[in-house]
Amino acid sequence: MHLSDATWPEAEATDTDLALLPVGSTEQHGPHAPLGTDALTAQAVADAAEAAYDGEVVVAPPIQVGVAEEHRDFAGTLWVSEETFREYVRETVASLAHHGWTRVVVVNGHGGNVGPLREVCARITRHDDADAWTFTWFDVVDAPDMGHGGPVETSLLQATHPGLVRDDRVDEAVEGGADGWGEWVGGVNLAYDSSEFSENGTVGDPGEGSAERGEKLLDEASEALTELLDRLAAR
Numbered sequence: 001m002h003l004s005d006a007t008w009p010e011a012e013a014t015d016t017d018l019a020l021l022p023v024g025s026t027e028q029h030g031p032h033a034p035l036g037t038d039a040l041t042a043q044a045v046a047d048a049a050e051a052a053y054d055g056e057v058v059v060a061p062p063i064q065v066g067v068a069e070e071h072r073d074f075a076g077t078l079w080v081s082e083e084t085f086r087e088y089v090r091e092t093v094a095s096l097a098h099h100g101w102t103r104v105v106v107v108n109g110h111g112g113n114v115g116p117l118r119e120v121c122a123r124i125t126r127h128d129d130a131d132a133w134t135f136t137w138f139d140v141v142d143a144p145d146m147g148h149g150g151p152v153e154t155s156l157l158q159a160t161h162p163g164l165v166r167d168d169r170v171d172e173a174v175e176g177g178a179d180g181w182g183e184w185v186g187g188v189n190l191a192y193d194s195s196e197f198s199e200n201g202t203v204g205d206p207g208e209g210s211a212e213r214g215e216k217l218l219d220e221a222s223e224a225l226t227e228l229l230d231r232l233a234a235r
């Protein structure tokens, strides 16, 4: 059940303690992919798992702004501090728990959210009336060439939101993009902002992406998340 589409009597009639909370970011993804990429992909993975899961799970509306100051030099990027983000997630999970959805998987689509989510999910589980875990979709799929706005995210978008990838700007994305994330010297990343190492924000080759690969990635991510839900339901 998707909370945003349901009425309150429908929400009240649910018979599960499991919920998915998609979390993304609104940030540059090169000249070819939308600012909402991380929220769109997190939502797509949550939706696919909800459909595939052999049981009931509530899908909360997505959190669309995360920890993304590293992309501030590109227009349209939004961000909040880690403290604000953690508190927002914590209170959102507390309100889910208030209605009985006390076991929450935060389905994440953005690298900058990973650390704060791990920390806040542990804090929620240790100290609040809910248990929470964080699931980052690109950590569970075959994606050694992840990059940023690279082939992995571009493929998933091509499968789930084909109209949002600007095919006519993919060449430009590759040309002004970077091969790797950061500026590494002696094991230290000297760059705090993505603009320091990528002219247009892209990392990796989105031209290598395809809808076919996107379907495969979605299946892999959804399978892993469904397995997690099965385990939590039995725990």
Ligand SMILES: [Zn+2]
Pocket: 029, 037, 038, 109, 110, 148, 149, 153
């Ligand atoms: Zn992204």
